Amino acid sequence: MAQVSIQEDVLIGVPDEPRLIGGKCPDCGNHVFPMQKDCPKCTGNQIEEVELSTRGTLWTWTVQGFPPKAPPYIGETDPSNFESYGVGYVELPGEVKVEARLTENDPERLEVGMEMELTVVPLKSDEQGNEIVTFAFRPVENK
Numbered sequence: 001m002a003q004v005s006i007q008e009d010v011l012i013g014v015p016d017e018p019r020l021i022g023g024k025c026p027d028c029g030n031h032v033f034p035m036q037k038d039c040p041k042c043t044g045n046q047i048e049e050v051e052l053s054t055r056g057t058l059w060t061w062t063v064q065g066f067p068p069k070a071p072p073y074i075g076e077t078d079p080s081n082f083e084s085y086g087v088g089y090v091e092l093p094g095e096v097k098v099e100a101r102l103t104e105n106d107p108e109r110l111e112v113g114m115e116m117e118l119t120v121v122p123l124k125s126d127e128q129g130n131e132i133v134t135f136a137f138r139p140v141e142n143k
Contacts (some may be wrong), residue, residue: 006123006134010034012051014133018120019054022096023047031095053092054118055140061088061102061110075123090116090137103138115140 003015013019023032025039025047033052038045065084067077076082086102088110101121104110116137123132 002130003120003122003133004126004130005120006132011120011133011135014120018118018135020052020098020118020135022050022052024050031092033096033098052095052098056090056092056098056116056137058102058110058112058114058116058137058139059089059091059097060112061086063087063105063107086110088137098137101134101136103136109139 005011005014010021011018012021020033021035023035024030025032025042025044027044027046028039028042030039030041031050031052032040032047035047035049037047039047063084064087067073067075067079067082070077084105086105087099088102089097089099091097102110102116103119103121117140119136119138120133121136123134125131
């Protein structure tokens, strides 16, 4: 079974080296995610596509304890089968804060300022049996 990105213009390199695609304004240096046409900081319209950092720090977080509304959510919606998951903002150094799913959902194991790294998590399978994945951040293991 192959892994396929939920959205190729946001997440590339699945499964081996996932990277988020953002943008950078050449006029003011502002980063955006996801990629967009115009800069929200200076209104420049020459945003350049860039691969964002794969590591950052947890800026804030919460735990999603019930199924979100579907659509747009495409995961498990049956409350009896739903597994809670962490959601947070990860600050990529010198770039942007990214809202993302977290692989950790235990409040005792999440802390503002902890180092996080990009990974992918499964959402569902398609008709061909491929695993559809999205991006997430996981705590960096201290070695």
